[in-house]
Amino acid sequence: MSTATTPGPDRSRLGQVGRRDVLKLLAAGPAAAQWAAAGPAAAAVSPGGVPGIVKPLPPELFTIRGTNAETNVSAFAGTGRLTPADRFFVRNHTSTPRLGESDWKLTVWGSGLGGGRRADFTYGQLRSLPPVTRTAFLECAGNGRNYFDTQQGQPVIGTPWTLGAIGVARWRGVRLADVLRLAGITDRAVDVMPRGLDDDFVAGGVNLGRPRKPLPVAKAMNDVILAYEMNGEPLPYDHGFPVRVVAPSWVGIASVKWLADIEVSDTPLSSPWTTQFYRLFGEAYPPEGSVPLTRQTIKSTFELAEGAVFEAGRIHHLTGRSWSAAGAVRRVEVSTDGGAHWRPAKLRDTPHRDSWVRWSADWRPRHAGPAELLARATDTAGNTQPPTSVHNTQGYLFDAVVRHRVTVR
Numbered sequence: 001m002s003t004a005t006t007p008g009p010d011r012s013r014l015g016q017v018g019r020r021d022v023l024k025l026l027a028a029g030p031a032a033a034q035w036a037a038a039g040p041a042a043a044a045v046s047p048g049g050v051p052g053i054v055k056p057l058p059p060e061l062f063t064i065r066g067t068n069a070e071t072n073v074s075a076f077a078g079t080g081r082l083t084p085a086d087r088f089f090v091r092n093h094t095s096t097p098r099l100g101e102s103d104w105k106l107t108v109w110g111s112g113l114g115g116g117r118r119a120d121f122t123y124g125q126l127r128s129l130p131p132v133t134r135t136a137f138l139e140c141a142g143n144g145r146n147y148f149d150t151q152q153g154q155p156v157i158g159t160p161w162t163l164g165a166i167g168v169a170r171w172r173g174v175r176l177a178d179v180l181r182l183a184g185i186t187d188r189a190v191d192v193m194p195r196g197l198d199d200d201f202v203a204g205g206v207n208l209g210r211p212r213k214p215l216p217v218a219k220a221m222n223d224v225i226l227a228y229e230m231n232g233e234p235l236p237y238d239h240g241f242p243v244r245v246v247a248p249s250w251v252g253i254a255s256v257k258w259l260a261d262i263e264v265s266d267t268p269l270s271s272p273w274t275t276q277f278y279r280l281f282g283e284a285y286p287p288e289g290s291v292p293l294t295r296q297t298i299k300s301t302f303e304l305a306e307g308a309v310f311e312a313g314r315i316h317h318l319t320g321r322s323w324s325a326a327g328a329v330r331r332v333e334v335s336t337d338g339g340a341h342w343r344p345a346k347l348r349d350t351p352h353r354d355s356w357v358r359w360s361a362d363w364r365p366r367h368a369g370p371a372e373l374l375a376r377a378t379d380t381a382g383n384t385q386p387p388t389s390v391h392n393t394q395g396y397l398f399d400a401v402v403r404h405r406v407t408v409r
């Protein structure tokens, strides 16, 4: 790879970015960089008061869950098909590193490459490759996890997301396939494992290293993007600046942020993110768990706060969104009486795969008292949200219809 100058996006902001030790290592030499663990992340404290996340997290937009911030589903109301970056959920295993682009470098390495088995790309080199743009949702595998407990009485382990660990963005970057070809991927390659530059993740006292998740070559060469822009702006720090993976329709963990290196292997790869996490364990699955998770599932949400209050006798305009990883959403039905009767919602977007469809339904509640609002999506692959979701111990892939409790008075 030849060196290139870097036409960085928004250099004024980048000029203020502090350099991290690990980036000095990257600049200093390949061997050091390859094996260096990320140093302690620059302490990022948002005005919302959460260590580890850089952007403001006002309580009307976000609910803090440990090191993560969930978008309040009520904050989707009034937004378009794209989720503005300032209200996009953040899922951090540790904390957001503030990286610079000028000393960032991507290393592609491993037994699945020919020749020197290694290639480096500067940010400028990546930016000089043909760009691709794609709208896709990004959703945590555990989105909706809380409903295993609150709706099905099945406690599960993990961040108790409601339905706000999702957003849709327009991603711009380069095809991972282009980068892998330039790096000399051979037909012996079977797995590709991107890894982040954030801190090591420690769980139960065990250091699991930096977040990394293998992708089969077929997925990597198909539709995966190395993104440097989100909704027409450079990626925000919290969403992976300067470069992240976007693996459309797959569980969020496949979209590694703050990309550091990619191992390309001629033998199958694994990581704790495919052995310990992101598999289904539980009574419905074999002892070693399911195969590692790939695609997301199907969901719907109202754009309402939990416990929202409605006046009886008046017409209320209910809005929401539905999405599926298996195809476009082609039908949404709504029930305002706890699931006894259903009627079609009005779809307000042309359905597209890997995105959501906004919908609406009018409701005139008659009597004061508690009520339950339900929404149920069907996609073009024929999947409809079931009344209950099959339990797994870590609460992944919740797909059941959610009963949204409100009050009429």
Ligand SMILES: Nc1nc2c(c(=O)[nH]1)N[C@H]1C(S)=C(S)[C@@H](COP(=O)(O)O)O[C@H]1N2
Pocket: 088, 089, 090, 091, 092, 093, 094, 138, 139, 140, 141, 195, 196, 197, 198, 211, 238, 239, 240, 251, 252, 253, 254, 255, 256, 257, 258
């Ligand atoms: N390097 C790195 N990449 C990561 C993570 C992380 O903690 N570190 N979290 C993953 C998970 S579990 C999810 S759901 C998505 C969240 O992306 P977002 O924070 O941009 O919404 O990033 C994924 N990529």
Ligand SMILES: [Mo]
Pocket: 091, 139, 140, 141, 142, 252, 253
């Ligand atoms: Mo996630």
